[in-house]
Amino acid sequence: MESLSIRASRRYGTLSPLRYPGGKAALAGVFADLVDDLGLDNPVYVEPYAGGAGAGIALLRQGLVRRLVINDYDPAVYAFWRSVTEYNEKLVELVRTVPLTIDEWRHQRELYRSGDRTDTLALGFAFFYLNRTNRSGVLRGGVIGGLTQEGNYKIDARFNRQTLSERLMALGDLSDRITVSDLDGRTVIRAYAQDPSVLMYIDPPYVQAGSRLYLNAFDARDHEALARIIDEVDGAHWLMTYDVAPLIEKLYAHHFRSRYELNYSARHPGFTDELMIASPDVAQALVTRWRIPEAG
Ligand SMILES: C[S@@+](CC[C@H](N)C(=O)[O-])C[C@H]1O[C@@H](n2cnc3c(N)ncnc32)[C@H](O)[C@@H]1O
Numbered sequence: 001m002e003s004l005s006i007r008a009s010r011r012y013g014t015l016s017p018l019r020y021p022g023g024k025a026a027l028a029g030v031f032a033d034l035v036d037d038l039g040l041d042n043p044v045y046v047e048p049y050a051g052g053a054g055a056g057i058a059l060l061r062q063g064l065v066r067r068l069v070i071n072d073y074d075p076a077v078y079a080f081w082r083s084v085t086e087y088n089e090k091l092v093e094l095v096r097t098v099p100l101t102i103d104e105w106r107h108q109r110e111l112y113r114s115g116d117r118t119d120t121l122a123l124g125f126a127f128f129y130l131n132r133t134n135r136s137g138v139l140r141g142g143v144i145g146g147l148t149q150e151g152n153y154k155i156d157a158r159f160n161r162q163t164l165s166e167r168l169m170a171l172g173d174l175s176d177r178i179t180v181s182d183l184d185g186r187t188v189i190r191a192y193a194q195d196p197s198v199l200m201y202i203d204p205p206y207v208q209a210g211s212r213l214y215l216n217a218f219d220a221r222d223h224e225a226l227a228r229i230i231d232e233v234d235g236a237h238w239l240m241t242y243d244v245a246p247l248i249e250k251l252y253a254h255h256f257r258s259r260y261e262l263n264y265s266a267r268h269p270g271f272t273d274e275l276m277i278a279s280p281d282v283a284q285a286l287v288t289r290w291r292i293p294e295a296g
Pocket of ligand 1: 020022023024025048049050051052053054055071072073074077183184185186203204205206217218
């Protein structure tokens with residue numbers, strides 16, 4: 001198997017308002033280089049399994065892509081992104097004024113648990129509130145500092161009203177360039193596969209951690225069904241990251257696969273425990289820039 005040692009020519013800071021376990025903002029520079037190498041005209045960047053959409057938001061805010069497509073099947077994640085694009089002012093107002101207390105945390109947790117999709121802003125904000133006040137941003141995790149708030153870090157440790165409002169408002173200004181949907185990721189892949197200006201970043205729930213971290217458990221049949229769609233979409237430009245697992249090795253045996261390290265990622269030095277899988281043209285660009293020559 002190939003190995004890539006990636007040093008993207010540009011790096012971007014954190015611009016997503018969400019904290020996401022395994023978030024991929026660090027790959028934004030990789031996509032910026034790929035957009036150049038593929039010579040995409042007015043590129044559209046599509047994340048069928050978006051989560052925090054860390055990389056996509058950096059690309060859009062830097063003006064490197066014309067349009068960003070954020071799709072996530074999780075109703076609360078979807079409600080959040082729709083609130084960002086459709087109810088931006090109200091969302092920002094909530095971020096500026098909401099109490100950061102255990103009572104409020106319990107209230108937002110109730111709203112989140114009720115999963116009431118009819119009030120997009122309430123569900124979207126409840127998700128955001130828990131994402132910023134829970135340990136590691138994990139929705140099933142407890143509140144930072146514990147219910148007694150005796151820890152070193154308290155409930156407000158990751159809720160900087162000013163920074164978060166700025167990130168949200170910047171996205172509000174760009175909302176006419178953001179498309180938000182809650183379809184199955186495979187539907188989105190099919191829908192955009194024929195568009196030559198599209199670059200797709202496919203980051204599905206992992207085989208190992210998928211069911212623990214995310215609401216929508218992804219089982220072996222889902223991984224297989226996704227692989228079948230990927231086999232169908234000849235000609236599309238796509239890059240995928242996955243954990244290293246026998247099932248994935250098997251499903252993608254006939255595609256380009258590579259281990260990779262991000263040379264500039266202080267948080268993840270050395271090789272990641274992930275694979276990059278890519279369409280032929282994206283693979284060519286990756287290898288040309290970052291292949292590690294074999295020893296000997
Ligand atoms: C690995 S995370 C993506 C992380 C993201 N790349 C980031 O940087 O934040 C996978 C996401 O896929 C979503 N998901 C799970 N099943 C899905 C499905 N069938 N279709 C679309 N999205 C799905 C989950 O809700 C989760 O947010």
